[in-house]
Amino acid sequence: MNPILNEATTPALSNNTAKVTERYVHIEDVGMQFVTKKGTFEALKNINLSITQGEFVSIIGHSGCGKSTVLNLIAGLLQPTTGNLFCAGREIAAPGPERAVVFQNHSLLPWLSCYENVYLAVERVFGSETKVQQEARAYAALELVGLSHAVEKRPNEISGGMKQRVGIARALAMEPKVLLLDEPFGALDALTRAGLQDELMRIMQKSGATAVMVTHDVDEAVLLSDKIVMMTNGPSAGIGEILEVDLPYPRKRLELAENVQYNHLRSEVLKFLYERHAKKVA
Amino acid sequence: MSAISINKEHLKLILEDAKTSSESIVKETVLAANEDNTHMQMIVEKAAEKTQKSAKSQPSAMQIKITDFFKAVIPPVFGILMFLGIWTLLSHQQPILPGPISTWHSAVELFSHPFHQNSLDDQGIGWNILSSLQRVAFGFGLAALVGIPLGFMIGRYEFMSSMTAPVISILRPVSPLAWLPLGLLVMGAAGPAAIWVIFISSIWPMVINTAVGVSKVPQDYMNVAKVLNLSEWKIITKISFPYVLPYMMTGVRLSIGIAWLVIVAAEMLNGGAGIGFWLWDEYNASNYEHIIIAIFVVGIIGLLLELGLSMLAKRFAYE
Numbered sequence: 001m002n003p004i005l006n007e008a009t010t011p012a013l014s015n016n017t018a019k020v021t022e023r024y025v026h027i028e029d030v031g032m033q034f035v036t037k038k039g040t041f042e043a044l045k046n047i048n049l050s051i052t053q054g055e056f057v058s059i060i061g062h063s064g065c066g067k068s069t070v071l072n073l074i075a076g077l078l079q080p081t082t083g084n085l086f087c088a089g090r091e092i093a094a095p096g097p098e099r100a101v102v103f104q105n106h107s108l109l110p111w112l113s114c115y116e117n118v119y120l121a122v123e124r125v126f127g128s129e130t131k132v133q134q135e136a137r138a139y140a141a142l143e144l145v146g147l148s149h150a151v152e153k154r155p156n157e158i159s160g161g162m163k164q165r166v167g168i169a170r171a172l173a174m175e176p177k178v179l180l181l182d183e184p185f186g187a188l189d190a191l192t193r194a195g196l197q198d199e200l201m202r203i204m205q206k207s208g209a210t211a212v213m214v215t216h217d218v219d220e221a222v223l224l225s226d227k228i229v230m231m232t233n234g235p236s237a238g239i240g241e242i243l244e245v246d247l248p249y250p251r252k253r254l255e256l257a258e259n260v261q262y263n264h265l266r267s268e269v270l271k272f273l274y275e276r277h278a279k280k281v282a
Numbered sequence: 283m284s285a286i287s288i289n290k291e292h293l294k295l296i297l298e299d300a301k302t303s304s305e306s307i308v309k310e311t312v313l314a315a316n317e318d319n320t321h322m323q324m325i326v327e328k329a330a331e332k333t334q335k336s337a338k339s340q341p342s343a344m345q346i347k348i349t350d351f352f353k354a355v356i357p358p359v360f361g362i363l364m365f366l367g368i369w370t371l372l373s374h375q376q377p378i379l380p381g382p383i384s385t386w387h388s389a390v391e392l393f394s395h396p397f398h399q400n401s402l403d404d405q406g407i408g409w410n411i412l413s414s415l416q417r418v419a420f421g422f423g424l425a426a427l428v429g430i431p432l433g434f435m436i437g438r439y440e441f442m443s444s445m446t447a448p449v450i451s452i453l454r455p456v457s458p459l460a461w462l463p464l465g466l467l468v469m470g471a472a473g474p475a476a477i478w479v480i481f482i483s484s485i486w487p488m489v490i491n492t493a494v495g496v497s498k499v500p501q502d503y504m505n506v507a508k509v510l511n512l513s514e515w516k517i518i519t520k521i522s523f524p525y526v527l528p529y530m531m532t533g534v535r536l537s538i539g540i541a542w543l544v545i546v547a548a549e550m551l552n553g554g555a556g557i558g559f560w561l562w563d564e565y566n567a568s569n570y571e572h573i574i575i576a577i578f579v580v581g582i583i584g585l586l587l588e589l590g591l592s593m594l595a596k597r598f599a600y601e
């Protein structure tokens with residue numbers, strides 16, 4: 001068995017039996033202003049959100065409303081202008097490996113092989129383990145995303161979908177408490193995207209980690225999430241509505257296509273985006 | 283020491299010449315951070331492109347390959363012939379200027395025993411070239427040792443960049459040979475002074491290119507470093523250094539070019555041994571063919587240094 005699955009599964013199981021931590025990721029009255037040449041720009045206003053441990057949350061909204069900003073705040077890459085963010089009861093002060101990020105553009109280092117890209121993360125998080133153990137982790141993570149055959153390849157020698165999978169492997173190899181994904185499949189074709197969504201769903205089911213994913217794709221949001229956070233348009237964007245998705249797992253995309261509840265949820269999101277908060281095309 | 287007998291006019295000319303050429307190179311440093319704009323390479327690449335293109339469209343005919351070969355070869359050959367023609371013409375107009383043929387005979391004789399050694403002032407051209415190259419290697423090596431780490435610090439830390447900016451902007455435009463008297467004064471000897479001049483004039487492209495490269499490391503990569511919480515050492519070895527390497531190699535190439543330009547001029551003032559000294563010495567001894575040979579030798583070695591480093595840079599590129 002590969003170590004990732006073993007270790008990641010254990011805490012999730014024990015949490016199911018024990019009391020699940022609510023407010024694991026907690027966003028409190030957060031506002032975000034950017035200082036630009038033309039003056040300050042208020043991107044986010046009054047954001048309040050609580051995420052339970054093990055939950056999969058999607059953030060959906062029109063382009064430029066501030067989805068990435070929310071994710072970067074949770075990652076610690078940005079500091080809020082007002083309000084506070086907490087993770088596991090602690091204030092988020094800086095980025096850290098317990099909150100791994102899958103970047104929108106994969107952000108692999110082009111001079112390192114896929115394996116080395118993943119190993120860089122493993123080495124940092126599991127530095128106390130032996131080299132053999134660390135290597136096993138890196139290989140296991142790549143195996144998990146089905147890339148055992150491409151470990152020695154450089155990022156520019158593999159396809160876009162494969163790069164994205166390496167990015168996911170890198171994040172998973174860190175065994176993060178919270179996985180942050182910024183439009184992880186945005187740049188991929190529909191077929192590849194569907195395959196990776198299924199893979200991600202399977203992995204998240206097994207690991208039981210908390211996840212926050214930014215997306216543009218309504219189907220993706222409904223398929224993967226426990227909760228969909230719908231954002232209003234910026235400037236001064238906020239959370240418009242939060243939709244609970246209580247479809248049972250495992251979710252199969254073909255069966256869901258005819259599921260009444262699935263289609264209801266889907267149209268709820270569509271109504272929010274295209275009726276109540278339609279974006280005027282300039 | 284014969285070389286010290288230069289009059290002031292000469293000195294001025296040399297200084298100005300060295301200044302303009304080095305200035306334009308320094309400008310190039312910033313503008314052409316990554317470009318390969320060697321004329322030779324352009325020609326070679328164009329020729330290669332042409333061969334490829336036509337090889338693709340009509341792959342069958344051997345004849346086409348031959349015409350392509352001539353297309354690639356004829357213009358440069360034509361250029362060289364024209365150059366030789368103008369040179370011959372000029373040497374007929376002004377009989378004191380040696381023509382191509384007498385220069386060629388003189389070169390054949392000169393290069394038949396490049397490593398002879400009669401006295402310190404009379405040694406083979408091979409020795410002179412080697413001692414020039416050695417000075418360049420020393421001065422340039424020191425400059426790289428100081429310049430590259432300095433560039434890293436300037437690119438990485440805002441504070442370092444603001445701190446060094448005023449000093450660098452004042453020192454960088456100084457003509458290389460203006461540093462020579464200072465070197466002679468402080469070091470007391472011609473040899474170290476020449477190395478000092480090379481050091482101080484070839485350090486800037488490496489500092490600036492490295493710093494520009496480091497400051498351009500994409501934010502995405504730095505975000506990865508932040509999320510992984512990488513140590514400063516890991517950030518340098520795994521992210522900054524590989525990213526900056528191509529920039530750095532451009533700096534190194536420009537620096538070597540400057541070092542080679544400067545050494546010839548410095549040796550003319552300095553005396554001792556070296557190709558620049560030899561050139562001046564032959565002028566004083568009225569061996570005019572040798573002056574022209576020296577010019578070609580300097581040019582060809584400069585070209586070889588440039589090509590060698592370009593090849594090295596290509597090997598270091600990660601894509």
Ligand SMILES: Nc1ncnc2c1ncn2[C@@H]1O[C@H](COP(=O)(O)OP(=O)(O)OP(=O)(O)O)[C@@H](O)[C@H]1O
Nearest residue numbers: 034036041043062063064065066067068069070234
């Ligand atoms: N560093 C910054 N400086 C100034 N303004 C910024 C900065 N980062 C983001 N913004 C502004 O904040 C708003 C939200 O940006 P953000 O990247 O979070 O949008 P998004 O919802 O992720 O959009 P997309 O779906 O297109 O990725 C935008 O109007 C953007 O112009």
Ligand SMILES: [Mg+2]
Nearest residue numbers: 067068069182
């Ligand atoms: Mg975004």
